[in-house]
Amino acid sequence: MSPRDGQQQAQETPRRRAAAGAELPRKLSRRSPKGEQLRTILEDLIDALKPGDPLPSERELAERYDVARMTVRAEITRLAGEGLVERVQGRGTFVAEARVAQAAALSSFTEDMRARGLKPGSQVLGQGTVAADDLVARRLGLEPGAQVVRVRRVRTADGEPMALEEAFLPADRFGALAEEEPLEGSLFTTLEERFGARFPVADQQVVAVEIVGEDANLLRVAPGRAGLKFHTILIDADERPVAYAWSLFRGDRYEIRLRQERRP
Template sequence: MAERRLGDAAGELLPARLKAGSPKGQELREILEGLIASLGPGAPLPSERALAERYGVARMTVRSMLDRLTSEGLTYRVHGRGTFAAEPRVAQAMALSSFSEDMLARGLRPGSTILRQEVVPAGGVVAARLRVSPRARVVRIDRVRTADGEPLALEQAFLPAARFDGLQDADLATGSLFTLLEQRWGVRLAAADQRVVAVTIDGEEAELLDVRPGQAGLLFSTLAEDAGGDVVFSATSLFRGDRYEIDLRQRRE
């Protein structure tokens, strides 16, 4: 009975038993991670009961491990249907690179849906970040950023209109803003200050990113400068927490 509940594909891929003497929880995790990688995104995982019976462990142990995998974005649950393998997250090293560059480096096709692209008054907050007058005009660009057609992030950027005349009419649905700034205006980004905050995604943002309200997200606030120290743009990017992660490498001084 337990073998039938495992499903044909999972039953063939799973080992028959746990190794003697190995920590059960850790080995179960390794087995499930291997199964997720083999089955691919959207594939159903065996039930808690089937896994518990197959490996002779408590259902609470299985449930705890599945909960952990779900919290880490490796699986997702559908009420009344079970647990499924999730899409792998997109990892970003903390380097100054564009969304398009990040996606292409991972073999994904970057894209954008333009929500707003127009010249507007800077206002106090944006003016302070761009170091311009509140009465200055800025180019506002709101986009849904996609990877292989899947919504991954919401991005809002502000750039000085006086410096980037005509940017409001440029094609940013398929191209990289970084590349455009360099090729058309000769502006190469040299450094950026970036802040990352964990948030929840709700309302219109959840609808645009095609996620359930209340899902975890990562909010990036970026202030980019050129080699001369002049601010090029101020941007915020809201990424889906289930599809995005950050890689850090640190050195001890």
């Protein structure tokens, strides 16, 4: 083992020891089901640790609390499904990176990331004029086959892929965008400042999907991982569509938070 390996192991040992037991109750009580208590213990532990910190192994938890391995595995699986932990084959279970929550107000990806202290970025995959298919034409109020500008990008936060995005705009209004430099910044800002467009409202639909094929490669996730797909239509003051876009976000890095009111 090299000195560097020894130093790294020395640095990680206290963290692993803390995760393995120092922050955990010594035993379960008899007042509530063991699985329910284990769930609370793990959630509290995750709150106390940092992203990337390891959790105790299934065997350690099962032995410590005298519960079945299947009970422990079920709770870890639930935490992984909620995006709180990440399993790494052959290494263990680790606290996941914090998710980015969508703001309630209409804002661009760039604005969202900056508001959360993250550096937004883009990898442009394609930018040019194409014929609108039936879906795009319908959402933009155009005839099928009409010319639209398509901008396809991977959106990043602090250099890591966060979302895959495709935006479509009527070419008769925004055709110049197809001839310009690849769009790396905010589409909203470009439409407002470069073309004088205004879109005070947007219609948006969100669906849960699996990320597969090329999309999984671009977002650097395993095929079949959960994703959130946004379909957004920007609408001007005259109720005319300005642009239609879909965005596929990594489910392990992005969430939606809503505050709702119950009407009397």
